[in-house]
Amino acid sequence: MIAAPMELGTQLERDITAELAGGADPTDAQFRLLVESVSDYAIYLLDTAGRVVSWNTGAERIKGYAAAGILGRHFSIFYLPEDRAAGRPDQMLAQAAREGRMSAQGWRLRQDGSRFWADGVITALRSRSGELTGYAKVTRDLTSWRQAHERIRESEERLQAFTDHSPAIMFLKDPDGRYRFVNRQLLARFGLRREQILGRRDQEVFPGPQAALFAASDGEVLSQKSTIELEQALATREGERIHMVVKFPVFDAAGGVAGIGGTATDITERKRSEQALLEQRTLLAEAQKVAGLGSWEWEPGNGRMSWSEELYRIYGVDAMAVQPSFEAFLERVHPADRVLTATVVARALAEGRGFTHEDRVRRPDGAERIVRTQGEIVRDDKGRVVKLVGACLDVTESRNAEIAQRAAAASLQSLTRRLVQVEEAERRRIAGELHDRVGQNLSALNINLDIVLGALGAAAPQDLRLRLRDSLGLVDGTLQTIEDVMADLRPPLLEEYGLGAALGWYGEEFAKRTNIAVEFEDLARERNRRLRREAAVALFRIAQEALTNVARHANAKRVWLRLEADAGEMLLTIRDEGSGFDPAAAQARASRLGMTTMQERVVAAGGSLELESAQGKGTTLRARVPF
Structure with missing residues (x-):
């Protein structure tokens, strides 16, 4: 900041206004000579109405008016139009008359219409009897100071804006330790307002131990007159945070210390990362010993290569018998894999990546092992590749386990498929037995009972005739039940007309039995007849199981079924608006919900099953099978 100019209450101004206020004659030659000799100030007199009655050389220089052109005119001519409209000139005269004197700064007008920043004093002039006789007006042109002040203010605002966007704390203190400048980060970090810290020492702002810590490092800067760097644990709004603090002396033009500047960067996360990295390296070293992880380094420029002891063990060679080199490494690789391995390493070098x-x-x-090798590029300070470092892990057992697992999964899928086939065959057999034996026998029984009922004469007891009719009804009901069971065991529509027709029929039957509305949309009508029988049966059975779950558990009023074909797959979506459930919590009762059976069926058909549900939001089941 530049200093504000001295107020116009200088000795000269005081002397002039005192003389006039004491009744001095403004026309006195000696007094007039004094006023005329002053060129840095506009000094003139006003009558009680505010009209100009005297004019000095300084007034002519500052305001641009010659005496002949201004005498007798109202002094409001020097004010901006908006000030005149607001009555500001008359208000200032009234204040001076009331208080004896008033001062003000503001923009004023010259004769040519240009503006200048004025600092003015108006003094009321009174006779010895106290009667107001006029006013003395003293004005100084401070435009240059104002412009310099504005430039400094704008510079400070830019500095404040710049530092406020820094992630680091920034501050400036005077030699007494009072804060003269702080950025937004400091205020936010410690939960302060600017007025709570500016002009105050650390002891007035921060807790005792922390203030003492700050003061001690300030003293070190002042005594050494040099920059210091240190790590400090600061108590912030977020708790204790570690900061890298840099403090430095600010020198004045004479070389003396005019203040202390400082920055503080939060390095808490970096310190935690460094500690975590150290712990990870320690754990990694131990893990390498336990896991049998071999490491290596290779400098392509000179061909030097080194292997760890564990890497020799992986390769099954004696460290004394083999000199490490890239060629020796390739010799360890199976002949069928060498070209690919060499190409991978060459590409990594060419592209500069791991x-x-x-x-x-x-x-x-003669034993073969499967080894996973990982390499990383090391560069020098000019960005050139100077080294590859890496590690080798024997993954033979895990790869063999994966192969065995895939084989077991394939075997399980085959077994599941066979079980499903056996189940469907048994369903067909039972349906056939019901039709050929039980159904036919019941039909014959129905005919016989009907004949007996017709053969009874009118003289037959009424209760006997009623019992025969009741028996006929029971036989009819049993036949209908058997037909329903047969349709469920072996849906005729599925084999004759395809999955879409079967699902449509089953949805209608389900709605009749449960009073739960079913909306079925078949978007794969042209393709579902081409679906493998195994896949069609799987989707039909899944639909049966899912609808059974809806009836038992969902408390739903409506169910939507949609069949669609896409990208070589048939997708069946079953959605209800029921109570829903937590799928994770339902895992324990998966068998009760039929999920295990549905999963087995879809896997046996080479497909997948997806379940979405939440409490109060219904359930959606998606089953996909390839054509």
């Missing part, structure tokens, strides 16, 4: 690769390693005893 690589991960698996190959087979052949040991001297």
